[in-house]
Amino acid sequence: MPAPAPTLDDEVARLPGAGPRIAESLARLGIRTIRELLFHLPSRYQDRTRLTAIAGVRPQVEVVVEGVIQTTQIHFGKRRALICRIADDSGFLGLRFFYFNRSQQLRLEAGRRVRCFGEVRRGPQMLEMVHPEVQLVDGEDAYSSPLDTALTPIYPTTEGLHQARLRKLTGAALDVLAREDGQADAIDALIARHFHVGYTLPTLAAALSYVHRPPPDVDVDELWQGHHPAQQRLAVEELLAHQLTLRQIRLRARRLSAAALKPPRSLRAGLLREFGFKLTGAQQRVVREIDADLARPLPMLRLLQGDVGAGKTAVAAMAATNALAAGQQVALMAPTELLVEQHGRTLSRWFAPLSIDVLVVTGKLAAAAKRSARALLGEAVPRLVVGTHALFQNDVTYANLGLVIVDEQHRFGVNQRLALLDKGAVGEQRPHQLIMTATPIPRTLAMTAYADLDVSILDELPPNRQPVRTSVLPEARREDIVARIHDACTAGRQAYWVCPLIEESEHLDSQAATDTAAALAAALPTIKVGLIHGRMHEREKDLTMQQFARGQIGLLVATTVIEVGVDVPNASLMVIENAERLGLSQLHQLRGRVGRGREQSDCVLLYKSPLSETARHRLQTMRETNDGFVIAERDLELRGPGEVLGTRQTGLAEFKIANLTRDRRLLPTVQQVADSLLEEAPALAERLIERWTVHRVEYAKV
Numbered sequence: 160m161p162a163p164a165p166t167l168d169d170e171v172a173r174l175p176g177a178g179p180r181i182a183e184s185l186a187r188l189g190i191r192t193i194r195e196l197l198f199h200l201p202s203r204y205q206d207r208t209r210l211t212a213i214a215g216v217r218p219q220v221e222v223v224v225e226g227v228i229q230t231t232q233i234h235f236g237k238r239r240a241l242i243c244r245i246a247d248d249s250g251f252l253g254l255r256f257f258y259f260n261r262s263q264q265l266r267l268e269a270g271r272r273v274r275c276f277g278e279v280r281r282g283p284q285m286l287e288m289v290h291p292e293v294q295l296v297d298g299e300d301a302y303s304s305p306l307d308t309a310l311t312p313i314y315p316t317t318e319g320l321h322q323a324r325l326r327k328l329t330g331a332a333l334d335v336l337a338r339e340d341g342q343a344d345a346i347d348a349l350i351a352r353h354f355h356v357g358y359t360l361p362t363l364a365a366a367l368s369y370v371h372r373p374p375p376d377v378d379v380d381e382l383w384q385g386h387h388p389a390q391q392r393l394a395v396e397e398l399l400a401h402q403l404t405l406r407q408i409r410l411r412a413r414r415l416s417a418a419a420l421k422p423p424r425s426l427r428a429g430l431l432r433e434f435g436f437k438l439t440g441a442q443q444r445v446v447r448e449i450d451a452d453l454a455r456p457l458p459m460l461r462l463l464q465g466d467v468g469a470g471k472t473a474v475a476a477m478a479a480t481n482a483l484a485a486g487q488q489v490a491l492m493a494p495t496e497l498l499v500e501q502h503g504r505t506l507s508r509w510f511a512p513l514s515i516d517v518l519v520v521t522g523k524l525a526a527a528a529k530r531s532a533r534a535l536l537g538e539a540v541p542r543l544v545v546g547t548h549a550l551f552q553n554d555v556t557y558a559n560l561g562l563v564i565v566d567e568q569h570r571f572g573v574n575q576r577l578a579l580l581d582k583g584a585v586g587e588q589r590p591h592q593l594i595m596t597a598t599p600i601p602r603t604l605a606m607t608a609y610a611d612l613d614v615s616i617l618d619e620l621p622p623n624r625q626p627v628r629t630s631v632l633p634e635a636r637r638e639d640i641v642a643r644i645h646d647a648c649t650a651g652r653q654a655y656w657v658c659p660l661i662e663e664s665e666h667l668d669s670q671a672a673t674d675t676a677a678a679l680a681a682a683l684p685t686i687k688v689g690l691i692h693g694r695m696h697e698r699e700k701d702l703t704m705q706q707f708a709r710g711q712i713g714l715l716v717a718t719t720v721i722e723v724g725v726d727v728p729n730a731s732l733m734v735i736e737n738a739e740r741l742g743l744s745q746l747h748q749l750r751g752r753v754g755r756g757r758e759q760s761d762c763v764l765l766y767k768s769p770l771s772e773t774a775r776h777r778l779q780t781m782r783e784t785n786d787g788f789v790i791a792e793r794d795l796e797l798r799g800p801g802e803v804l805g806t807r808q809t810g811l812a813e814f815k816i817a818n819l820t821r822d823r824r825l826l827p828t829v830q831q832v833a834d835s836l837l838e839e840a841p842a843l844a845e846r847l848i849e850r851w852t853v854h855r856v857e858y859a860k861v
């Protein structure tokens with residue numbers, strides 16, 4: 160008897176052409192069943208359905224062109240290459256081959272007509288294709304095939320699994336799908352009911368078939384932009400699945416328990432005395448929000464967003480008191496050693512007078528010191544410990560960790576958040592979590608990326624801050640700037656000079672910063688110039704930073720290592736070289752190092768001409784506003800949420816079809832539907848999550 164036809168839930172090995180080796184490769188992509196294969200969507204399409212006139216080709220776009228070879232030459236440059244020049248009625252184009260043999264060279268002789276497929280790029284002389292697929296169109300050895308009738312899907316793949324094979328396999332999977340009952344199911348119905356996008360969204364089955372095999376008459380532009388109803392249908396479902404996943408994490412965390420902690424009166428009063436300032440209204444409100452969380456016997460999962468300089472450290476210290484007074488430990492994690500040291504100093508200044516120990520654990524500690532720090536964490540004594548991610552390595556155990564605070568970690572992914580939650584677990588009991596970020600994220604986006612967290616916003620700066628004055632100047636004005644630094648430092652102010660990453664090598668960048676520091680020291684003989692870069696020893700960096708904080712260094716030359724968290728209120732002038740190279744959020748973070756005191760602060764953005772359109776736009780935005788939320792919005796428009804959120808880490812990278820910029824208008828509905836699904840139809844929610852999360856196995860470990 161013949162085996163029954165495979166169903167969607169069968170293993171991929173049941174598909175024709177899928178042997179054990181292929182199944183293994185597919186497994187590496189997280190694909191085990193035929194259904195999972197159907198959710199392996201094309202990342203893009205190739206258009207081999209039409210010829211493009213050479214004058215119409217653009218860099219970074221793949222096209223088919225046809226033309227007559229005008230010249231063929233071997234070019235002996237840095238790298239030997241065969242270079243042909245082809246022309247059609249509209250223009251000419253280069254073809255460049257690094258690997259070729261004699262017969263290939265002979266075939267590409269002048270006068271022959273060729274059809275080429277490839278990606279166009281800017282060459283040294285003209286636009287060109289590197290190693291295009293070439294077909295001879297005429298002559299007796301012609302081997303051209305007709306143009307395709309439909310777009311060719313290109314799939315994400317892994318070694319040993321070719322596109323052609325993947326196309327065959329997905330084709331076979333689509334046959335299985337077509338054999339199954341094509342009726343709309345409960346999820347189709349749900350989506351059709353809730354998402355009114357101006358047209359009817361197709362069923363899942365129809366959408367999948369369309370996206371895998373767009374028909375010949377497809378509206379290519381619509382497809383390219385991801386606006387086709389089939390793509391939108393899948394995007395809705397994927398966003399929904401993602402939202403449900405995060406909500407579920409949150410529900411699970413809510414089922415765990417935590418120590419209920421009250422704000423301690425006397426410790427708080429002591430701390431406020433040590434601060435030497437009054438909390439702003441926003442700080443007080445956020446502290447109340449945190450207190451309410453901590454008072455419940457459930458682990459807090461709260462994200463604190465606050466613009467640079469808003470005073471998040473003081474909020475963190477306030478939150479710490481609740482755990483400390485209850486006899487528990489508090490761990491504060493920061494992304495750089497520089498920041499760890501600084502937090503160590505600030506927190507010691509505040510807490511030492513209150514008889515609370517602050518431990519600083521950094522990589523530079525000697526082995527013995529590390530051991531003793533670890534031993535201290537094993538004691539059930541209320542202590543504050545500050546460190547990098549080393550705080551959460553396997554060999555560190557906490558006697559009674561009550562609160563984990565993560566500073567400056569907007570790029571902290573959901574998996575890392577989960578790992579943190581498990582650190583310090585005792586049975587069902589978990590520490591509370593507070594995550595602080597200085598990257599303001601627009602609301603709908605934050606609700607998507609952090610649906611497992613509650614969000615507090617610190618939207619007020621401490622009083623008497625003056626907005627930083629920002630000017631944008633060409634590199635040619637360097638000497639004027641140096642004169643300004645001279646005047647500022649002579650008047651007792653301090654300044655930063657930032658040399659951003661230019662080379663892809665930390666070595667070269669550190670060298671550039673070193674050279675700049677030397678040149679500035681020579682130009683400013685009366686001013687003490689310090690230097691900080693990534694290749695210096697931690698101890699050296701720390702020493703320099705301390706001298707700067709104490710005012711012993713007037714001008715600090717640095718790479719972008721000072722981007723996050725550094726707080727020296729007396730520094731009121733910042734110069735950023737090559738500012739055109741930096742993204743908006745990064746410029747905003749850097750600028751946030753000044754404007755922290757009462758002094759009027761200035762930021763000078765030096766650029767090298769010519770400026771690209773986007774660079775001009777960025778610098779102009781910096782000049783126009785100091786508002787982190789406005790800047791984040793612009794950054795989002797310019798770079799997209801992937802870059803802004805750091806999607807790889809936030810777990811948003813694996814969106815296969817959804818795009819947070821393009822599909823933003825769907826987000827509010829996605830959130831609503833996710834909430835009601837979890838309440839009313841948990842089984843359906845489960846199925847949606849299942850469908851989309853299989854492929855995350857690989858990413859989960861990153």
Ligand code: ADP
Pocket residue numbers: 436437438439442465466467468469470471472473597621622724726728755
């Ligand atoms: P960020 O939110 O960027 O981490 P910090 O916590 O480093 O900001 O605070 C920036 C500066 O503002 C610090 O010097 C801090 O002591 C000071 N600060 C914080 N809160 C207040 C306040 N309510 N009043 C005055 N100064 C404050």
Ligand code: MG
Pocket residue numbers: 471472566567724
């Ligand atoms: Mg900070």
